[in-house]
Amino acid sequence: MLSTSSSALFPLSSYHGYSRSNVCSGTIASNMSNFWVYRQRKIVCSCMTSSRNVSDELSPFKLSDSSEMKILNSVDEPKDDSEVLIECKNVYKSFGEKHILRGVSFKIRHGEAVGIIGPSGTGKSTILKIIAGLLAPDKGEVYIRGKRREGLISDEEVSISGLRIGLVFQSAALFDSLTVRENVGFLLYENSKMSDDKIAELVTETLAAVGLKEVEDRLPSELSGGMKKRVLLYDEPTAGLDPIASTVVEDLIRSVHIKGEDDVGNAGKVASYIVVTHQHSTIRRAVDRLIFLYEGEIVWEGLTHEFTTSRSPIVQQFASGNLEGPIKY
Numbered sequence: 001m002l003s004t005s006s007s008a009l010f011p012l013s014s015y016h017g018y019s020r021s022n023v024c025s026g027t028i029a030s031n032m033s034n035f036w037v038y039r040q041r042k043i044v045c046s047c048m049t050s051s052r053n054v055s056d057e058l059s060p061f062k063l064s065d066s067s068e069m070k071i072l073n074s075v076d077e078p079k080d081d082s083e084v085l086i087e088c089k090n091v092y093k094s095f096g097e098k099h100i101l102r103g104v105s106f107k108i109r110h111g112e113a114v115g116i117i118g119p120s121g122t123g124k125s126t127i128l129k130i131i132a133g134l135l136a137p138d139k140g141e142v143y144i145r146g147k148r149r150e151g152l153i154s155d156e157e158v159s160i161s162g163l164r165i166g167l168v169f170q171s172a173a174l175f176d177s178l179t180v181r182e183n184v185g186f187l188l189y190e191n192s193k194m195s196d197d198k199i200a201e202l203v204t205e206t207l208a209a210v211g212l213k214e215v216e217d218r219l220p221s222e223l224s225g226g227m228k229k230r231v232l233l234y235d236e237p238t239a240g241l242d243p244i245a246s247t248v249v250e251d252l253i254r255s256v257h258i259k260g261e262d263d264v265g266n267a268g269k270v271a272s273y274i275v276v277t278h279q280h281s282t283i284r285r286a287v288d289r290l291i292f293l294y295e296g297e298i299v300w301e302g303l304t305h306e307f308t309t310s311r312s313p314i315v316q317q318f319a320s321g322n323l324e325g326p327i328k329y
């Protein structure tokens with residue numbers, strides 16, 4: 001899971017009717033169009049597009065019922081490659097002696113809502129960071145709209161091939177009817193006994209630390225500029241949330257997946273997204289297709305509805321939380 005400790009990031013949700021004590025009772029706007037991530041002096045944001053049904057042709061990627069685990073390191077993609085926004089090709093990543101990713105290949109196509117699931121420590125966040133350009137693979141390539149990502153994302157680089165990639169960290173939802181100050185200081189306003197002045201001071205310091213000055217009184221939408229956004233990576237967006245709050249976030253994620261938009265890059269439109277999650281509700285509600293990572297390899301892929309009915313032992317064990325099975329703890 002990605003840490004938010006060294007970065008401030010504030011994707012936006014669309015709650016309304018904010019009050020200090022009751023922000024979550026507001027309604028959710030159907031047109032949630034802006035998500036924000038500020039990281040290392042960079043603003044990366046994303047909007048979503050229509051969900052595209054992944055055909056049943058993906059079903060063959062499921063594991064067979066054989067107890068022997070079949071490792072699927074590459075995906076036999078049947079579709080037109082012009083639709084591919086992101087491709088990971090045989091990606092490897094180690095941290096010291098820990099071999100985290102061991103030949104991961106997959107494609108994310110325009111309009112897809114994809115979940116990456118799997119046991120803890122299996123490399124889910126790592127692959128997101130590699131896609132986002134925060135980490136470099138040891139081996140293998142990442143292509144963004146067919147263009148190979150070279151090196152890490154830099155302050156100058158905001159898009160590759162016109163595609164912007166935003167990374168949304170855990171608990172990073174923002175409220176678009178709140179000012180930046182209210183968003184950033186939200187938890188403190190809600191839960192601490194600090195004075196408003198003190199919170200405002202802290203917020204200003206925090207924003208300055210990530211290179212953002214004099215934006216406290218702006219609404220998130222006023223920060224959006226003309227940035228084009230296409231693909232959003234969510235790292236455990238519902239971790240630690242109660243079931244109802246999870247539902248709210250899941251529906252927000254879905255709600256920006258606007259049907260019928262094109263691929264031109266107009267504000268508030270079009271993209272695909274990837275969600276790393278452990279939450280079953282998020283799997284069910286927020287994504288259409290799943291990629292199962294285990295020990296750094298893709299061991300199963302399928303449509304979301306196939307997850308609970310799969311006869312793959314590894315999927316069954318994960319779905320049921322059973323201690324017995326191929327996943328060892």
Ligand SMILES: Nc1ncnc2c1ncn2[C@@H]1O[C@H](COP(=O)(O)OP(=O)(O)OP(=O)(O)O)[C@@H](O)[C@H]1O
Pocket residue numbers: 001002095098100118119120121122123124125126127
């Ligand atoms: N920068 C790093 N340096 C050393 N080890 C790291 C680093 N980043 C991740 N790891 C290790 O790599 C492994 C995979 O981490 P990662 O966060 O990708 O797993 P994950 O599948 O997202 O796990 P979780 O579901 O628990 O969030 C973990 O053992 C983690 O401790």
